[in-house]
């Protein structure tokens with residue numbers, strides 16, 4: 001409505017006064033301020049539109065998604081096997097948001113070192129460096145990739161890897177690590193939302209403290225899960241995706257968990273029964289573990305060292321199925337719906353979820 005109001009106002013102003021160009025510019029600016037900038041609904045609509053477009057483009061062209069816990073965990077497990085203990089002999093920083101001082105610090109800490117361990121907190125990867133008190137953090141965000149290459153063999157993690165990107169380094173390569181066996185690790189990021197940076201133990205602890213409970217760790221118990229739900233009043237989907245409460249769940253798995261548990265994602269957490277919380281807990285555990293075993297949903301073009309091509313995409317029950325028949329009730333009159341909940345396109349079946 002706001003955008004139409006803005007257009008109407010601008011046209012009327014022009015027709016009434018037919019003023020000089022600067023005057024039109026001024027009026028248009030005023031209109032924009034009143035109808036655009038101050039209209040929260042308008043800003044939200046624009047953001048929603050871009051998110052939807054990004055999601056649509058991803059699904060249509062590549063089946064790529066924002067990596068969530070299972071995808072990042074798969075990257076971690078793969079890279080662990082390839083990288084741990086290998087001496088880093090060269091580091092090239094091609095594009096970076098780091099300051100000059102940070103680049104110097106990066107080179108000082110990384111060169112001649114090796115990765116002792118790779119850990120994961122939510123969707124964040126933490127590389128533990130040998131002979132250094134610094135930790136290297138990598139967040140893939142929307143378009144990040146970590147690509148390992150040994151001669152012609154490529155192991156990639158993150159977003160899909162199409163044929164035109166098979167020449168490395170590519171135009172989106174930001175950092176290149178070269179190891180003693182002449183293998184390379186490339187950090188690519190097309191949009192530049194992801195990051196790679198060094199932090200001290202103190203900074204790392206501060207960052208980790210912002211993450212909520214980890215679904216694959218022992219602390220993810222029914223009692224802790226119930227406590228989170230009982231103490232937070234918000235929509236269920238918003239709670240599942242809140243990284244400071246539960247780490248690692250994003251849009252895809254939140255939809256899948258709600259569908260599997262038979263609970264509508266729009267429900268308020270205060271309305272959930274004990275049985276429903278139990279169901280949500282067991283579905284979260286089951287779905288995330290299965291997705292890790294199947295190597296996540298992101299890896300459409302993924303091929304590992306053994307030529308395996310894992311894909312949770314085929315297991316998705318509700319996500320991306322808008323307008324399709326529900327795989328559970330198979331009621332032709334009730335197709336899968338998609339609605340914006342907690343700021344994200346949310347899929348659900350009105351018959352199977354309550």
Ligand SMILES: [Zn+2]
Pocket residue numbers: 326327328329330331349350351352353
């Ligand atoms: Zn259904």
